[in-house]
Amino acid sequence: MRGTLRWARADLRARRGQALLTVGVIAGVVAALLIATMLLQGALNPWQQLFARTRGADVLIYFQNGTNTSELSSLPGVQAVGRPYQAASATLEQGPVKSPVQLRALTPVLPAMSAPLVVAGTWLRASQRDGAVLEASFAQAVHVGVGARILVDGIDGTTVWMQVIGIADTADQGFYPQWTPGLIWVQPGLLRQVEPNPSETQEVVGLRLDDSSAVATSQVVQTIWNLYNGPTENSAVERYSTWQQVQNSMASNDRLLGLLLALFGIIALLAAPCAIANVTAGRVLMQRQDIAMLKALGFTPGQVVRMLLAEQTALGAAGAALGLVAARIVTSSEFLRPPDGSPVGLAPLSGSWLALIGVGTVLTVALATVIPAWWAGTVSPIAAVQPSPPRGHLSLIARLGLLVHLPAALVLGARDCLTRRLPALLTVFGLAIPMVMITIALTCWSTIDGFTRDPARIGLAAAVTVSQGGLPSRQALALIGHDDQVLAYYPSAEFDTLLPGANGTFVARAMGYSWRPYPFQVVQGRMFHAANEAVAGQGFLDLMHIGVGAWISPTIDGVPVILHIVGRTLEPDNNGDVLDFGLDALRDAGSAPPQLMYSLVLKPGVSAAAARTQLLRASHDQLDVQLAANPASGLGVMQVVIAVSVIVLAVIALANLLTATAVGLRDHRHEVGVLKAMGLTPRQVMATLVVNATILTAIGVTSGILAGLVIAPRLINMQGQTSGIGSGIAAGLSALTIAEILAVALAIAAAASLFLARHTTWMADSAQLHSPTRPSRPRAHASSLRNP
Amino acid sequence: MRQPLLALLAKEPAHGYELKLALEQIFGQAYPSPNIGQVYVTLKRLEQDGLVCSQDVAQTTRPNKRVYELTPAGREALRAWVDEPIDGPRIRDEFFIKLVLAPMAGLADRMALMNSQRRHYLSLMRRLTELQADADSADTAARLLIEGAILHLQADLDWLERCQEELV
């Protein structure tokens, strides 16, 4: 044990750089994993962060105005009671569109509990009595920004103009429109203007509980309910909301995002142990003689294995700890917070998550070390005294190369790749695996990029949907038809429909006509061309357990329709549970003409927002214009995650390259002397080493990219399929991108090996020639005639 | 004995006893110490050959001593000796002949011959290393002589090994 410790200590001291590299790689992987998880958790479930940052209330109770709430603080389980405030229902009026809102009366001084978090503009100011602060998701949904003037209608018809001075986040309720009404914070005076009748207002009290578990929360709520809504008819508690409800409401059910998280977890989990195994294997290769000597001294194979395992695991633990600290520093800074205040952010990870990642990393490191450590355990002690003779000879090709006067460095460098197979294999694998991951990551990136740049590719040809709103349909149609920004428009109607013979619903959507169908992205089969034909999303096909070619007979809008599914579309809406057909299919089936909407395909270069503005202006705000939701809009965070992963993977690849090159150079040291003695200039020797490294990098990177190009589309399409959008969403990398990756990788490899090679070559001591080769006869003693 | 005496006389004329002392001083243990009678006999012969000449020098308290001096012919002979290279050490030809012939005669097998020869060499080697360890470190000539003998012996052993590899 003591001997083992002594060795490990000396070893770490002697290979400080390599140890630091290992710790760095592990720290990078852990930090990236943590940040990615936090980002994605934040994207999937922003509640936790909002709750923490706004010092949210566990429970909100809406009391009838005038209720005595002083008893609340003495209730068992209640830790703190927030300052009560008034709230009143109202309507936000935007032309024909009316949105339900709740006004909340707060003072310019932010409350201690559930203080809205201002993300744009300012909080309420005493100096601006008509100032209003809108909840962020609501403001986004109604397209209102700071500086806008809004019109709010009271229940009794009072209308009040307000000036939007800020946008804020809150953990009090879920995002609009999943959770209505929208929230507007105003000062008490303004609230009284909108709702002068106190009996129409509510008094809202936030509570912090000692134990915020679901059971305890519901117990407290029950107690309050029983206390205030006793046997009397008068029910003082009008409603309540708990943090669990808010969290559930905010939790995104975007399965695509969740699956991408899983994919990145897998990438990190694969790349990290590969890197560690590579580094350890490289080490064993470099230290073969020392390990053999240890065994000759009396280390058992088990001791050698345990020693390497313990050492690497300790490095792993150090790396994991460092990674945790780094992730904490990065995430606690404002650096990663999106500046637009969108609710996508970082979710602080629970202790168990941190522990899982930490322990998982250490275990992974240990696991990755097992094979090289076992290999070290089997090193024969004889290796200490019998250095394996350098293998290999000039192949026919090499000799041919020299014969036709190819540069010697090129020939010798290339030859090294063949004669030193194990280090060569380590280099190739060490580079190929991160490159596979990088290719997958970049393909994800390019897919997400494709979603936003070319929405038509994922079946989102129309950027804007218009319903006639307050206009007669003829006039609405005329307005759309005359808009110079519109390339094409397609009438459509949507029906929530029961699944035939199954529980659940799907969306039946008539878009365009069978002779002029909406430009769906059909990835399997063909587009419908007849009234009795339809196409469907992957989600629908999965729900029905059918494939393209099936006949179905759903009852749509009360009328049974018989349809032949002739194709599968990429369907980003409604988890892909969508059936599309022409309007003529409904007409033929005999159903009443439905209320139509129009899906507008815009001319290239026209932004959806501009088109909306123009249509609203043309119709004097009479048309109802909605922007199409792009599933990639929530994936912006994925690009951050991908960028981080690519950087970490590149570092891993570089670490592998450096390790492998160092192993190669160590083996080369003797050879360098010989090559020099043979008459190669230092420059040529260096070139030999660089050529060797570059060739190996080229092989590793190319094979990695090739494998990645094969795997990535499959993985992404598999995800597409499970998420309902459907297989076929993956966008491949362009040849240019691939060439760029290759060029960058080769440049880095050449630079790294050049750096290391210079180091080796300039150590031009003749000592390199004194290698342990056994002389056949003892040395003569004549060399020393003098006695000391 | 002839050439060493000539060489000493080339430096300066000397009488017999001085020559004996000089020999002892220069070679130390590395050279068998000559007895004085042998020195005188040798000098006499050199004089007969015309390589040295002598004359008596009178001494007050002792009998006269005979001082010898190199003649031109003697100088010539000395030069010829110095200029002539010495033959290398000869192979132990006797052993070699034994090694080749003994098996033919059915008297002994080669392995046994070589083994006994090696044992003998190793004994000698042990003796030489002991001598070397005992040698006065100031006595350079003696040390060089032993070193030379050891190297020759090592060569003999190496040659024995070659014989073993080739003949067995």
Place this chain on the structure above:
Amino acid sequence: MSRSAPKGLPWPPKDSPPARGFRGDGEGGTGKRIPRPGGVRRGDRARPPEAALLRTSGLVKVYRADGVSVEAVRGVDIEVAIGEFVAIMGPSGSGKSTLLHVLGGLEPATSGEIWLRGQRVDGLSTAGWAILRRRHVGFVFQFFNLLSNMTVADNVELPALLAGATARQARKRREELLAELGLADKAGAAPARLSGGEQQRVALARALANEPSLLLADEPTGNLDSSNTRDVLRLLRRAHDRGQAILMVTHDARVASLADRVINLFDGMVADDAAIVPGPRGVNGVRDVLELRG
């Protein structure tokens, strides 16, 4: 023999042979070395078998590579008594080093028996051999093979620590050894900074750290000049005087002539095995050397 080194074991091992003390002058190496009268001779059949420290019978080592088998050691029977100094000579490729490696358990024997300290050890596992080596077998190699990552002090202390010594015991032993070898001031140096002779002395100190009863040396002077050779031989002889048996492979007749006995290996078999008898009576002084050369 214990197959593991539990913490409670006494250190140095109690069952190591008693030190015999210095014979002759030992120090300085200039004194006359008296041939060991008690040197065990082959053919001394009256001796009970327990007296042998190391004994092999019918030892065979065959290498198999690419379907070709090479018999490096072909049925070797040798014995080494406690405290005996035996040299192994022979032409290149005669199996000398292989024999030494097999005897130290660095490589497994193909067949045959190896008895060490009265125990049969040829069947030991790799780990069993490793544990045996810690306490009872020291190795010295031609190319020193110091652990490059460790300082000289660590190199010497490692075997003691491995055998269960405390850090303090190991340090004390290391200080003694390095002082004896004249390397006390090099304790903190990296092996690469040392000259060949110094490295070999450190290797020797490392091999002797646990006072093993058997020291296996493979061409320990093969890479040294004559003055370093003399130093290393002096140290070996001192270890020998202390009662450590030495089995040394060498090409150098001068080195071999210091042994009690020389075994000549030829083609994987013992060609000759004989004690070195004291030199010829006739050679009494330096001036006889000239006669010797004839």
